[in-house]
Amino acid sequence: xxxxxxxxxxxxxxxxxxxxxxxxxxxxxxxxxxxxxxxxxxxxxxxxxxxxxxxxxxxxxxxxxxxxxxxxxxxxxxxxxxxxxxxxxxxxxxxxxxxxxxxxxxxxxxxxxxxxxxxxxx
Amino acid sequence: xxxxxxxxxxxxxxxxxxxxxxxxxxxxxxxxxxxxxxxxxxxxxxxxxxxxxxxxxxxxxxxxxxxxxxxxxxxxxxxxxxxxxxxxxxxxxxxxxxxxxxxxxxxxxxxx
Numbered sequence: 614x615x616x617x618x619x620x621x622x623x624x625x626x627x628x629x630x631x632x633x634x635x636x637x638x639x640x641x642x643x644x645x646x647x648x649x650x651x652x653x654x655x656x657x658x659x660x661x662x663x664x665x666x667x668x669x670x671x672x673x674x675x676x677x678x679x680x681x682x683x684x685x686x687x688x689x690x691x692x693x694x695x696x697x698x699x700x701x702x703x704x705x706x707x708x709x710x711x712x713x714x715x716x717x718x719x720x721x722x723x724x725x726x727x728x729x730x731x732x733x734x735x
Numbered sequence: 736x737x738x739x740x741x742x743x744x745x746x747x748x749x750x751x752x753x754x755x756x757x758x759x760x761x762x763x764x765x766x767x768x769x770x771x772x773x774x775x776x777x778x779x780x781x782x783x784x785x786x787x788x789x790x791x792x793x794x795x796x797x798x799x800x801x802x803x804x805x806x807x808x809x810x811x812x813x814x815x816x817x818x819x820x821x822x823x824x825x826x827x828x829x830x831x832x833x834x835x836x837x838x839x840x841x842x843x844x845x846x847x
Contacts, residue, residue, distance in 0.1 A: 650784075658776075658784065658827055658838040674835050708783055719772045720831030723795070725783040 615639040617709050617726030624732045629699050635692040635709030635726055643667075643687035646712040648722060649694050651705035651731075661707070662694065666715040677703075699733045706730050737761050737830055741839035747847045754815040756842045758828035763808050765832070772831035775804055775813045778841075779824040787826075788813065820846060 621633040633649070648663040662683040663672045671683050682695040692709050707729050710722035738761040748754045764771045775788035786795050788804035791811060801816040815822055823846060828839040 657825075657841045658778075658829070660829075660836045660838065663836075672834060713789070719766055719768075719770075720829075720836045721772055721774050721786070721789045722776075722784075722829075723786050723789070725785070727783055 615711065615724045617711060617724060619707065619709050619726040619729040622707065622729035622731045624734065625699055626735050627700060627733055629733070630695070630697045631699065631731060633694040633696065633707055633709075633729060633731070637690045637692065637709075637711070640711070640724075642685075642690040644715060646714055646717050646720075647683075647685060647692045648710045648712060648720065649683060649692075650708045650710050650722070650725075651703075652708070652728075653702075653705040656705075659705075660720075663712070663717040663720065664692070665717050670717050672717050696731070699731075701733050704731060704733050736835055737764075737833045737837050739828055739830055739837050739839040741826075741828060741842050744840060744842055746842055746844045748815075748818045748844060749847050750820065751817050754818050754822075754844060756813045756826055756828075756844075758806075758811045758813070758839050760809045760811075760830055762833070764830050765808065771807070773804075773806065773811050774829045774831060775802075776827045776829060777822075777824050778827065779821075782824075784827065815844075818844070818846070 618636045649661040664683045680698045684693045709726040711724040776784040778784045792804045825841040
């Protein structure tokens, strides 16, 4: 059974940093691209960042580019998101999602984690 | 960015009746390999999103056959042939063809 377990969310002040983690199991993690998708309270879904199977290729939404860094450790089946210079508008539930592809040329997310809440507030 | 426009945004439906959600993209979603990476997701209250349909019309394993997707180019539709109580939630279309990948605003399906 595919499982994606997100963690690392919490309350952080504007300008602060946070590192999200996503533990993957039940599939060959190193064979698939992964993404982070967020959902602000009461709002819709917004794709944030993607990483290819090897980690060689990454891509970011304009709203987070230069502030967030996606990475992965295939030896540990872990996906990460380092979030710096956080703003109030980054407040959201962050989901990790598994892609059906190995690369990030196109996207289709067949499994999602349970989400971890990030709150940016003073 | 490709804008995905869903309608309606709210859809009250009688149990057992059909429902239809439209999703239009601001540009063609045909990828260079000839495929259209248009997905539909269901998000039940308090839950994570779940993929229902991929590449316009392919139903995921375990998804009831009352759900169907169709469309081409820039115009896509998700249909529920007979709405059941468990179908309550928000439905999103998402394009995975053009960077950055984008979602529609979501359509809230509720029971009348």
